[in-house]
Amino acid sequence: MQTRAPITQDVLTIPRKDPASDKINLVGLSREDLRTVLIENGTPEKQAKMRAGQIWQWIYQWGVRDFTQMTNLGKAYRDELDAKFEARIPEVVSKQVSEDGTRKYLVRINGGHEVEVVYIPEEGRGTLCISSQVGCTLTCSFCHTGTQKLVRNLTAGEIVGQVMMARDDLDEWPEKGSRKPDVRLLSNIVLMGMGEPLYNFENVRDAMKIVMDGDGIALGRRRITLSTSGVVPEIHRTAKEIGCLLAVSFHATTDETRGMLVPINKRWNIEALLDALRDYPKVSNSERITFEYVMLKDVNDSDEDAYRLIKLLEGIPSKVNLIPFNEWPGAPYKRSSNNRIHAFAKILLAAGYASPIRTPRGEDIMAACGQLKSATERERKSRKQIEAEAGK
Numbered sequence: 001m002q003t004r005a006p007i008t009q010d011v012l013t014i015p016r017k018d019p020a021s022d023k024i025n026l027v028g029l030s031r032e033d034l035r036t037v038l039i040e041n042g043t044p045e046k047q048a049k050m051r052a053g054q055i056w057q058w059i060y061q062w063g064v065r066d067f068t069q070m071t072n073l074g075k076a077y078r079d080e081l082d083a084k085f086e087a088r089i090p091e092v093v094s095k096q097v098s099e100d101g102t103r104k105y106l107v108r109i110n111g112g113h114e115v116e117v118v119y120i121p122e123e124g125r126g127t128l129c130i131s132s133q134v135g136c137t138l139t140c141s142f143c144h145t146g147t148q149k150l151v152r153n154l155t156a157g158e159i160v161g162q163v164m165m166a167r168d169d170l171d172e173w174p175e176k177g178s179r180k181p182d183v184r185l186l187s188n189i190v191l192m193g194m195g196e197p198l199y200n201f202e203n204v205r206d207a208m209k210i211v212m213d214g215d216g217i218a219l220g221r222r223r224i225t226l227s228t229s230g231v232v233p234e235i236h237r238t239a240k241e242i243g244c245l246l247a248v249s250f251h252a253t254t255d256e257t258r259g260m261l262v263p264i265n266k267r268w269n270i271e272a273l274l275d276a277l278r279d280y281p282k283v284s285n286s287e288r289i290t291f292e293y294v295m296l297k298d299v300n301d302s303d304e305d306a307y308r309l310i311k312l313l314e315g316i317p318s319k320v321n322l323i324p325f326n327e328w329p330g331a332p333y334k335r336s337s338n339n340r341i342h343a344f345a346k347i348l349l350a351a352g353y354a355s356p357i358r359t360p361r362g363e364d365i366m367a368a369c370g371q372l373k374s375a376t377e378r379e380r381k382s383r384k385q386i387e388a389e390a391g392k
Contacts, residue, residue: 023086027065027164028157030206031056031213041084051077053215059087060216063164063173071176089161090115095169107165109134109158113151115194117162119170125187126170130162132204133195138229140249140262141332153200159207163189163217189219191226192247196264198231198238205241221245227292232268235276239283246280247290247321248273252300253308261300274312281317288317294325295336295344306347319354326360 024041026034035052039045054072058064065087067078090107093114097103103119115131134151136143163186167173170185189211191197197204208224211217224244228235238246252258258265265273277289291313295301309320322345325335336344341357348355 021086021088023084025088025157026055026085027059027087027089027161028155028159028207028210030209037085042080055081056213057215058176060164060210060213061174061218062176063167064176065089088157089164089168090158092165092169103169105165105169107162109154111152115154115162117166117193119166119186121185124183126185127188127190128163128166128186129190129193130159131193131195132159132191132197132200136195137199138196138262138264140229141260150195153203154195156203156206156210159203160210160217163211167217187219187223189224190247191224196229196231197226198228198234201234201237205238208242208244222286225290229262229264230268230273231264232272232276235280236283239280239286243284243286245286245290246277246284247292248277250291250309251294251296253305253312257300261294261296270312274316278316288319291318291320292323293320294323295341296325297334297336297340299333301336301340301344303343303347306344310348310351310353313353319356320348322355322357324358324360 024037026037029037031052034056035048038051038055039048043051051073055070058070064070067073067081067085067087070078070081073081090109093106093108095103095105101121103121105117105119106114107117108114113134115134117131118129120127120129131154133153135149137150166186172185189208191204204226208221208226211219211224212221221243222245224242225247226238226242226244227247227249228238229249235246238244249262250258251261252265253270255265255269258270268276280289281287291309293300293309313320322341324341325331325333327333327335345355345357
């Protein structure tokens with residue numbers, strides 16, 4: 001049994017209460033916490049479970065955040081809710097739409113910080129790429145987001161709020177009483193935006209439980225993919241407590257190269273990471289793990305790398321997503337040629353590994369994988385500054 005390594009980070013998570021408002025934000029609370037908050041603020045205990053269920057459906061199933069419109073609640077009770085609570089989600093600062101239909105949102109959260117969210121439309125489906133932190137702590141050398149310093153974790157409400165914001169923009173909330181649509185514009189979620197999700201595990205878990213709730217947004221766990229760079233101690237927890245699909249930012253076949261590209265490899269190397277991944281499909285009841293592999297010219301794209309990758313993945317149900325490097329201003333790498341990427345994929349395919357080559361989306365608006373970076377969050381702020389902005 002592997003010893004659980006402690007995870008320590010000096011990361012502040014802002015509480016759910018907006019310092020600019022006296023009202024308690026209900027978005028992001030678990031069902032039990034919602035019930036508790038209602039009781040603490042005057043709802044009779046015998047009614048609280050039913051009231052929590054009704055409010056939950058209004059907020060997450062039908063997208064109604066104005067308590068006065070929750071018509072199956074008595075008017076006096078609606079007025080009482082409106083006086084004490086709010087259902088607030090991140091504010092859209094700007095929206096850019098790519099030539100290929102990709103949408104990139106800049107959204108503002110508590111403290112005035114901003115994160116980016118990307119919606120990728122596809123035939124018969126749509127994928128939302130959401131963020132889990134303001135900035136990132138990992139400093140992966142090929143990733144534009146990694147050049148932005150970590151500011152803080154997002155709360156569960158700020159994470160699920162990104163999904164709600166996108167559904168607002170897509171006008172995809174059903175009317176009360178109508179059945180869920182067979183085809184959704186927002187059908188899949190990937191935790192591949194700003195930040196390392198497993199360094200904000202509890203908030204990510206709580207947000208995804210809301211997303212998966214059958215009386216709410218109701219996306220199944222196989223519609224959610226969490227991408228990690230390899231926070232080994234939290235991988236087993238992810239399988240047990242979330243159970244979503246897992247993607248791993250792998251990107252290299254030797255510790256020397258991976259340590260240069262993904263510095264977390266110096267803490268948990270390739271061997272430790274693969275050991276943690278072997279049981280994931282069985283514990284989470286997932287079919288396989290996705291290994292993400294960004295193709296960097298003359299760095300990790302040789303035939304020898306492909307054969308080493310095949311050897312490393314033995315015994316792990318896997319597919320490999322090959323990602324043409326999305327260049328950004330000042331990037332230290334170049335994208336592998338199309339011929340080199342296809343040759344790499346051919347070797348993997350011959351060994352029995354699905355190896356789709358990802359089509360870059362939203363490059364013209366800097367919305368492609370590894371390009372997200374909020375221009376307003378360029379410098380690390382001190383804990384004292386962040387707390388002051390949060391009104392603590």
